[in-house]
Amino acid sequence: EADIYQTPRYLVIGTGKKITLECSQTMGHDKMYWYQQDPGMELHLIHYSYGVNSTEKGDLSSESTVSRIRTEHFPLTLESARPSHTSQYLCASSSSGSSETQYFGPGTRLLVL
Amino acid sequence: AQSVTQPDIHITVSEGASLELRCNYSYGATPYLFWYVQSPGQGLQLLLKYFSGDTLVQGIKGFEAEFKRSQSSFNLRKPSVHWSDAAEYFCAVGAREYGNKLVFGAGTILRVKS
Numbered sequence: 610e611a612d613i614y615q616t617p618r619y620l621v622i623g624t625g626k627k628i629t630l631e632c633s634q635t636m637g638h639d640k641m642y643w644y645q646q647d648p649g650m651e652l653h654l655i656h657y658s659y660g661v662n663s664t665e666k667g668d669l670s671s672e673s674t675v676s677r678i679r680t681e682h683f684p685l686t687l688e689s690a691r692p693s694h695t696s697q698y699l700c701a702s703s704s705s706g707s708s709e710t711q712y713f714g715p716g717t718r719l720l721v722l
Numbered sequence: 723a724q725s726v727t728q729p730d731i732h733i734t735v736s737e738g739a740s741l742e743l744r745c746n747y748s749y750g751a752t753p754y755l756f757w758y759v760q761s762p763g764q765g766l767q768l769l770l771k772y773f774s775g776d777t778l779v780q781g782i783k784g785f786e787a788e789f790k791r792s793q794s795s796f797n798l799r800k801p802s803v804h805w806s807d808a809a810e811y812f813c814a815v816g817a818r819e820y821g822n823k824l825v826f827g828a829g830t831i832l833r834v835k836s
Contacts, residue, residue, distance in 0.1 A: 714765050
């Protein structure tokens with residue numbers, strides 16, 4: 610099982626603040642993903658990266674941005690948090706090949722007041 | 723468009739009883755299929771996956787799933803449920819033709835009564 614870490618696990622922050630959610634993996638996976646999950650709802654892909662300096666927007670539109678400067682690190686940034694950003698954010702990674710299983714981090718639960 | 727349907731939002735079973743969670747998909751390509759489990763406040767843990775070959779796949783914690791192409795289904799089963807199985811279960815589908823990005827179902831919450 611992949612080791613993938615997310616910090617912080619919980620974040621309560623006021624409207625207008627800039628936040629960065631961290632995601633790191635130690636498995637050398639080339640692909641990384643960010644999902645947004647609201648309570649009782651399915652996961653929606655908001656960003657993905659197939660390698661260093663490669664990022665794409667996912668199926669769900671998001672005001673967040675991501676970067677991939679190092680293979681193991683895929684942070685997500687919100688320049689100005691709003692209550693509508695309140696959600697759980699899950700990071701995942703996978704390795705290219707015939708068995709592209711995604712492994713998930715523990716998630717960050719964000720509450721914007 | 724690709725979609726995954728988990729028809730049951732909640733299921734309650736007695737401890738020791740058998741379990742089947744349903745998953746149906748609509749996909750324009752040969753799918754990869756996954757089942758994940760999520761405990762409250764946690765990330766998703768992979769239970770099992772199907773890529774090719776034997777359509778009955780075994781996973782962790784005594785779970786198994788059967789891929790039925792004719793029914794576009796990938797139902798999850800367990801012969802005897804334990805109280806620790808209470809969690810939310812997600813079915814997901816991907817395909818090489820779509821860059822192996824996953825589409826998730828809305829999840830099924832399993833409650834286990836003693």
